Amino acid sequence: MYIIKVKGKAKIPDYIQIRDENFVLVAYFRADRPLKKMEKFGLEGKEDELEALIKDLPFGKLQKLEL
Numbered sequence: 001m002y003i004i005k006v007k008g009k010a011k012i013p014d015y016i017q018i019r020d021e022n023f024v025l026v027a028y029f030r031a032d033r034p035l036k037k038m039e040k041f042g043l044e045g046k047e048d049e050l051e052a053l054i055k056d057l058p059f060g061k062l063q064k065l066e067l
Helices: 047-056
Strands: 002-006 015-019 025-030
Touching: 002 047
Parallel strands: none
Antiparallel strands: 002 015, 015 025
16 A cells, blocks of 8 residues: 655645555545544554654655555
């Protein structure tokens, strides 16, 4: 899977996109709110690691999600 941080503008907040190996969007959520139902994406128990990754993730740079 891949992750990208999208910069919001004005009143639109920053968002996180998680995409699968075919770059199909599988999750889209606000960067300042944790993702619900992590088990749906096979990321259960990795909430703290994902939160730390999101905090350090540069805007607009697609990265392979390896947790």
